[in-house]
Amino acid sequence: MRERVVIFGEHGARVGIVTVPPPAQPPLGAVILTNVGTHHRIGPFRLYVDLARELSIAGWIVLRFDLAGFGDSDAPPPDMSHGEAHAADLRDALDMLETRFSVQRFVLLGLCSGVDSVHAAARDDARVSAAILIDGHTYPTPGFQRRRQLRVLQPGRVVRYLRRTLDRYGHGGTRTPVSAEGTDTVFTRDPLPQAAWRADVGAMLARGTRLLFVFTGSVDYRYNAADQLYEQLEWSSPSSLIRIEHWREVDHLFSTEAFRRRLADSVVGWLADLVAASEPATASARLALLPSDGR
Amino acid sequence: MTSELRLSGQSSAPALVPLGGMPLFFGAADHPLFGVHHSPSGRGGRGEGIVLCYPGPHEYRQVHFVFRQLARSLAGDGFHVMRFDYSGTGDSSGAMSSRDLETWARDIAVAADELRDRAGVRRISLVGMRLGASLALLAAGSVSASQLVLWDPVVSGAEYLEKLEALQRRTLRDLHYPVSNAPARDELLGHVVTPVMRRALTGLDLRAVSLPKARRVTVVCAEERPEYAALQASIAASGVAAELTHVPDETLARVDRVLDTFLVSRIPASIRTILGTRAS
Numbered sequence: 001m002r003e004r005v006v007i008f009g010e011h012g013a014r015v016g017i018v019t020v021p022p023p024a025q026p027p028l029g030a031v032i033l034t035n036v037g038t039h040h041r042i043g044p045f046r047l048y049v050d051l052a053r054e055l056s057i058a059g060w061i062v063l064r065f066d067l068a069g070f071g072d073s074d075a076p077p078p079d080m081s082h083g084e085a086h087a088a089d090l091r092d093a094l095d096m097l098e099t100r101f102s103v104q105r106f107v108l109l110g111l112c113s114g115v116d117s118v119h120a121a122a123r124d125d126a127r128v129s130a131a132i133l134i135d136g137h138t139y140p141t142p143g144f145q146r147r148r149q150l151r152v153l154q155p156g157r158v159v160r161y162l163r164r165t166l167d168r169y170g171h172g173g174t175r176t177p178v179s180a181e182g183t184d185t186v187f188t189r190d191p192l193p194q195a196a197w198r199a200d201v202g203a204m205l206a207r208g209t210r211l212l213f214v215f216t217g218s219v220d221y222r223y224n225a226a227d228q229l230y231e232q233l234e235w236s237s238p239s240s241l242i243r244i245e246h247w248r249e250v251d252h253l254f255s256t257e258a259f260r261r262r263l264a265d266s267v268v269g270w271l272a273d274l275v276a277a278s279e280p281a282t283a284s285a286r287l288a289l290l291p292s293d294g295r
Numbered sequence: 296m297t298s299e300l301r302l303s304g305q306s307s308a309p310a311l312v313p314l315g316g317m318p319l320f321f322g323a324a325d326h327p328l329f330g331v332h333h334s335p336s337g338r339g340g341r342g343e344g345i346v347l348c349y350p351g352p353h354e355y356r357q358v359h360f361v362f363r364q365l366a367r368s369l370a371g372d373g374f375h376v377m378r379f380d381y382s383g384t385g386d387s388s389g390a391m392s393s394r395d396l397e398t399w400a401r402d403i404a405v406a407a408d409e410l411r412d413r414a415g416v417r418r419i420s421l422v423g424m425r426l427g428a429s430l431a432l433l434a435a436g437s438v439s440a441s442q443l444v445l446w447d448p449v450v451s452g453a454e455y456l457e458k459l460e461a462l463q464r465r466t467l468r469d470l471h472y473p474v475s476n477a478p479a480r481d482e483l484l485g486h487v488v489t490p491v492m493r494r495a496l497t498g499l500d501l502r503a504v505s506l507p508k509a510r511r512v513t514v515v516c517a518e519e520r521p522e523y524a525a526l527q528a529s530i531a532a533s534g535v536a537a538e539l540t541h542v543p544d545e546t547l548a549r550v551d552r553v554l555d556t557f558l559v560s561r562i563p564a565s566i567r568t569i570l571g572t573r574a575s
Contacts, residue, residue, distance in 0.1 A: 003386070007310075007318070013314070015315070017329075017386055042386060046391065049385075071315075073315070075314075216474070217473045217474040218471070221471075248473040249475040255476055256478055256482060256485065
């Protein structure tokens with residue numbers, strides 16, 4: 001595994017780190033990690049550094065870079081909105097990886113506000129074969145409302161509320177959660193209308209794009225059941241191209257090693273399944289090369 | 296080791312140079328560090344270098360933007376500037392579990408050597424913030440630092456640890472259901488703090504550190520604390536020119552306050568003044 005600095009971009013310099021797998025066999029493709037909120041390319045608690053290294057060991061080229069206006073990259077051009085600039089940045093990133101590293105399979109990963117540019121690129125760029133969307137678009141469905149009403153009096157929720165309230169009175173603390181890395185609240189942004197989101201997801205799936213949706217407990221106020229995604233899509237049956245992970249005890253920024261480990265394992269495993277599903281002939285050929293005792 | 300830098304685009308196109316400085320990997324091939332080198336803008340330059348030393352991981356994110364801006368400003372003032380990530384932090388090699396203060400102090404010396412090689416400068420000053428200021432003081436001798444600027448230094452590592460632990464207790468208490476961030480024993484606010492690091496921090500007391508041979512030391516602080524005055528007095532008593540500069544600033548984020556906003560502080564401007572008027 002080697003890490004290299006890359007600078008690219010047609011609309012100003014974009015700074016990134018490419019993690020390249022060991023040269024033993026051709027890379028499986030490239031994974032691109034976009035900025036999380038105001039974090040630069042390392043991600044919260046160095047999530048992206050560790051994830052890139054894990055994915056690289058699994059055979060992927062990984063690019064984590066700063067979109068326009070973030071980290072060490074230049075600001076967006078004055079005649080482009082942030083959304084337009086970020087869309088252009090992702091196109092330039094795919095172009096660069098295609099040219100410099102001969103990549104043909106692309107996977108994009110976005111967390112929080114990073115979902116916006118990933119969603120748009122997965123919709124618009126046919127080179128994107130898969131996307132991982134963490135705490136992305138959510139829409140309160142009738143099912144969400146019913147479940148929320150039923151859960152108000154859950155013992156765990158009541159105990160936590162009482163403990164927090166009593167501690168606050170006892171310690172004279174503030175209502176605002178504090179953290180050295182970030183608060184427990186989720187960044188807000190202009191939502192994509194649900195109808196548009198449904199149409200976009202439908203278009204991605206029609207093209208064969210595989211999607212991994214991950215929802216944490218930090219968005220419990222908007223997403224409170226694993227299959228709520230299908231309620232949002234208004235589909236009665238699941239799609240084989242979609243996997244949903246719903247981790248209610250995990251927070252938005254994955255602020256423990258155990259949470260980061262879980263995300264890495266899930267992503268690496270899902271991508272392995274993606275490769276196996278898209279290359280069955282290759283997988284069979286690899287199996288045929290194994291010694292007869294299975295080692 | 297030279298950095299590996301690949302540029303996209305046509306071979307005849309000019310190389311892209313980010314306004315935020317030139318990123319690079321440097322140091323040992325099996326243990327590379329990541330840094331960003333800012334060259335002086337405009338004509339000439341002072342022929343001097345500055346290494347910016349980030350705070351510890353718990354305060355790193357809030358300062359990344361500020362250090363980028365400070366580095367650009369100092370480059371505009373004619374300095375070569377290097378900001379870099381310690382081992383096991385940022386983009387540098389190593390895992391969280393590999394972090395320790397001794398290694399980080401050596402990393403500062405490696406960064407200074409890289410800056411001397413790249414920029415052709417001999418005189419290097421160190422500017423450190425919070426734990427980075429403490430590390431700058433520890434590394435000053437091996438770097439042969441010309442000047443030290445210590446921005447809100449962590450004078451007592453034990454007190455610093457206690458503040459982080461208090462913040463963790465409050466964070467866990469204020470979690471919204473159903474999130475349950477029970478940290479492992481060696482974790483503190485999302486970062487691994489190994490027993491080795493914990494012992495090093497507990498034993499850190501700048502008032503007991505061997506004093507640097509720097510020409511001048513300036514302690515800059517947003518809030519007057521007795522330990523800063525004690526540190527300045529301790530350094531001055533050894534015969535090294537030492538000053539304490541208080542720059543009142545209510546917007547400066549601290550480890551015991553909400554840290555989800557960018558730093559907007561007048562201290563970077565003070566640092567430029569300190570370095571600019573005293574460089575020769």
